[in-house]
Structure formats: structure tokens, C-alpha cells
Amino acid sequence: MPADGPDGDPGAGHGYPGELKATLIGEDQLQAKIVELAAAVAADHELDSPPLLICVLKGAVTFTTDFARAMPIPSELEFMAVSSYGSATSSSGVVRILKDLDRDITGRRVVIVEDIIDSGLTLSWLQKNLATRSPAAIDVVALLRKPEALKVDVDVRYVGFDIPTEFVVGYGLDYNERYRDLPFVGLLGAHMYS
Ligand SMILES: O=P(O)(O)OC[C@H]1O[C@H](OP(=O)(O)OP(=O)(O)O)[C@H](O)[C@@H]1O
Numbered sequence: 001m002p003a004d005g006p007d008g009d010p011g012a013g014h015g016y017p018g019e020l021k022a023t024l025i026g027e028d029q030l031q032a033k034i035v036e037l038a039a040a041v042a043a044d045h046e047l048d049s050p051p052l053l054i055c056v057l058k059g060a061v062t063f064t065t066d067f068a069r070a071m072p073i074p075s076e077l078e079f080m081a082v083s084s085y086g087s088a089t090s091s092s093g094v095v096r097i098l099k100d101l102d103r104d105i106t107g108r109r110v111v112i113v114e115d116i117i118d119s120g121l122t123l124s125w126l127q128k129n130l131a132t133r134s135p136a137a138i139d140v141v142a143l144l145r146k147p148e149a150l151k152v153d154v155d156v157r158y159v160g161f162d163i164p165t166e167f168v169v170g171y172g173l174d175y176n177e178r179y180r181d182l183p184f185v186g187l188l189g190a191h192m193y194s
Pocket residue numbers: 056057058059060082083084085086091114115116117118119120121122123173174
């Protein structure tokens with residue numbers, strides 16, 4: 001993965017000068033991977049009814065919209081908002097539903113679309129929660145995963161990038177609600193969080 005040198009300032013052109021220490025995954029690399037993931041998921045669903053994508057707000061919103069548009073088959077879209085991080089850089093482990101699905105998923109093939117699997121606590125909770133609603137199948141597509149940070153075993157069929165255990169921002173991912181608007185994934189400077 002390309003990283004900016006000590007002189008590069010990836011946030012400068014986006015209104016965040018001096019706040020990011022490097023680009024971890026650039027825009028082109030993200031978009032190429034999303035096309036691959038979308039093709040893989042579509043191939044496994046081709047003979048079925050359209051998969052119901054469940055976008056996990058807020059972090060996954062950018063990934064979900066690019067992913068759905070990269071899929072060569074139709075999909076339907078639902079949103080669920082959960083939060084376990086608040087303003088911290090590690091999960092509290094307590095997942096709260098801030099917004100639930102708008103429809104019944106009984107008998108549907110659902111695909112949870114996540115921006116990142118870090119401790120795995122959010123996804124593990126979500127998989128169990130959705131399983132109680134009797135869907136036909138639950139798949140997961142996650143753009144990022146931190147393999148060394150996992151605290152629970154989670155079954156994830158499609159993963160974009162395995163990344164180091166560092167706090168990342170951009171492309172939907174925030175710190176204190178900032179940086180979601182960056183078009184790439186970057187490493188936040190250590191001086192920006194406590
Ligand atoms: O594997 P975990 O350690 O549980 O972390 C992953 C979750 O944390 C983030 O959500 P967050 O709770 O920050 O809410 P947000 O998406 O609104 O930023 C991220 O979007 C994932 O949903």
C-alpha cells in the first residue's frame with residue numbers, strides 16, 4: 001500500500017492540513033478493489049433474487065454507494081445505524097441501535113456492508129441480531145479489516161484490505177465525526193487524538 005513520505009500532506013488539499021500522517025489506501029486502489037468485490041458478490045448471487053444490502057451507518061455509507069453502483073446485478077438497499085465508538089478510538093463493546101431496518105428481512109439474502117472490522121464486536125453483534133430475523137442467508141462484505149485487532153471470531157466472506165492496527169480515517173470513517181468526507185483512507189496523526 002502506498003504511503004506518503006514525511007513531506008507529503010494528504011489532508012492538505014481537503015481542508016485538513018497537518019492532521020494526517022499518510023495515505024494508506026488511495027482513491028484508485030479503493031475503486032479497483034470495490035469493482036473486484038462487487039463482481040465477486042454478484043457472481044454468488046446471480047441466480048437468486050436481488051441481494052438486500054444492509055449499509056451500516058454511518059461509516060459504511062461511502063463504500064455502500066460505490067459498491068452498489070459497481071455491482072453488475074440489481075440490489076436493494078436498507079440502512080441500519082449502530083454505534084459503539086462514540087468519540088473514542090477503541091470500541092466500547094456496547095453496541096447501540098440508533099436506527100433499525102425499515103423492513104422485514106424474513107427469507108431474504110442479506111449482505112451486511114461494513115467499512116471496517118476492527119475488534120469485530122459490532123459485526124458479531126449485528127450478525128446475531130439479524131440472524132434472529134430469519135433471513136435466508138447473511139453474507140458480509142467489509143472494505144477494511146484489522147486482523148491483529150480482532151477480539152471475536154467473525155465470519156466474513158468478502159474483505160477488501162487487511163490493514164495494520166492503526167486508527168484510520170476517510171472514505172466514510174471518522175474520528176469525532178471528522179474526516180468521513182476524504183476520498184481515500186489515511187492514517188490520522190497521533191497528535192490529533194488522545
Ligand atoms: O469491529 P469494531 O471494533 O466493532 O469496529 C467497527 C465499527 O466501528 C465503526 O462504527 P462506529 O461505532 O464508529 O460508528 P460510525 O460508523 O457511525 O462511525 C465502523 O463503522 C464499524 O461499524
